[in-house]
Amino acid sequence: MNAVQGFIKRDRVFDFMVPKMVEGLDLTHGTVLYMEDVSVSFDGFKAINELNFYVNAGELRCLIGPNGAGKTTMMDIITGKTRPDTGTCWFGSRMNLLQMSESEIAQAGIGRKFQKPTVFDYHSVFENLELSMAGPKGVWRTLRARLTCEQRDRIGQILDLTGLTEVSGRLAGSLSHGQKQWLEIGMLLMQNPLLLLVDEPAAGMTHQEMDRTVELLTSLAGEHSVVVVEHDMDFVRALDSRVTVLHQGTVLAEGSMDQVQNDSQVVEVYLGE
Numbered sequence: 001m002n003a004v005q006g007f008i009k010r011d012r013v014f015d016f017m018v019p020k021m022v023e024g025l026d027l028t029h030g031t032v033l034y035m036e037d038v039s040v041s042f043d044g045f046k047a048i049n050e051l052n053f054y055v056n057a058g059e060l061r062c063l064i065g066p067n068g069a070g071k072t073t074m075m076d077i078i079t080g081k082t083r084p085d086t087g088t089c090w091f092g093s094r095m096n097l098l099q100m101s102e103s104e105i106a107q108a109g110i111g112r113k114f115q116k117p118t119v120f121d122y123h124s125v126f127e128n129l130e131l132s133m134a135g136p137k138g139v140w141r142t143l144r145a146r147l148t149c150e151q152r153d154r155i156g157q158i159l160d161l162t163g164l165t166e167v168s169g170r171l172a173g174s175l176s177h178g179q180k181q182w183l184e185i186g187m188l189l190m191q192n193p194l195l196l197l198v199d200e201p202a203a204g205m206t207h208q209e210m211d212r213t214v215e216l217l218t219s220l221a222g223e224h225s226v227v228v229v230e231h232d233m234d235f236v237r238a239l240d241s242r243v244t245v246l247h248q249g250t251v252l253a254e255g256s257m258d259q260v261q262n263d264s265q266v267v268e269v270y271l272g273e
């Protein structure tokens with residue numbers, strides 16, 4: 001049995017606590033994601049250019065950079081949607097992401113949240129969380145099957161974490177934009193990902209919703225590694241994490257928000273816009 005198969009076999013629904021060492025994923029070096037010398041061209045244009053990027057286990061990282069910098073392409077590479085021309089990509093030190101399919105990567109513990117929330121509007125918040133643990137059983141069998149106590153507890157935990165307990169019986173379609181975003185993060189959490197990639201969570205949110213989202217993402221760090229792509233600099237500052245600035249497909253600067261904000265190159269290409 002190879003490392004990937006061994007890892008998939010682990011029960012993803014019930015173990016809420018992410019162990020520091022999971023079968024198949026060696027995190028002993030403290031790094032959950034390694035991308036080295038990664039390049040990819042589209043019609044001769046280098047969208048990602050000899051990129052090196054590392055994420056520590058349990059870390060919250062912000063990824064910023066001007067439009068076209070390669071942020072989305074980078075996430076596409078991590079999740080297996082786009083294959084790089086050159087370079088290496090590892091999840092922990094044992095899983096070669098370039099040899100895994102998109103679904104294998106998702107199963108192995110990398111979850112991605114796209115910008116637009118995609119919840120099931122005509123199901124309740126609770127049912128949405130229930131459905132997101134459907135897996136091979138399929139949607140209808142999952143909704144008809146009785147939940148075990150453990151499954152109920154787990155949904156309860158995620159409702160708490162995302163601040164949706166009071167609206168758990170409401171149709172997802174009736175939620176505010178912010179609540180939908182939190183629900184979708186909750187749905188990803190039901191899959192118990194080790195690494196979460198979140199694309200522009202604050203877009204379209206009210207200030208209050210942004211504050212709540214900062215709390216949520218901050219609370220996920222530690223147990224999960226979280227990479228957040230965001231344009232709103234107040235939001236990035238509030239996350240108070242390490243920031244990576246991407247420009248022309250490569251890392252221009254990395255450090256605290258204060259450090260990158262005072263970096264003259266960063267000011268020139270991005271913040272000074």
Ligand SMILES: Nc1ncnc2c1ncn2[C@@H]1O[C@H](COP(=O)(O)OP(=O)(O)O)[C@@H](O)[C@H]1O
Pocket residue numbers: 042043047065066067068069070071072073074
């Ligand atoms: N499938 C594709 N085909 C051609 N060009 C692409 C494709 N995907 C991205 N690009 C180009 O690669 C560059 C990086 O895009 P993207 O990763 O979306 O940047 P960002 O998310 O930072 O705004 C852009 O110039 C974009 O036009």
Ligand SMILES: [Mg+2]
Pocket residue numbers: 071072073
């Ligand atoms: Mg993008």
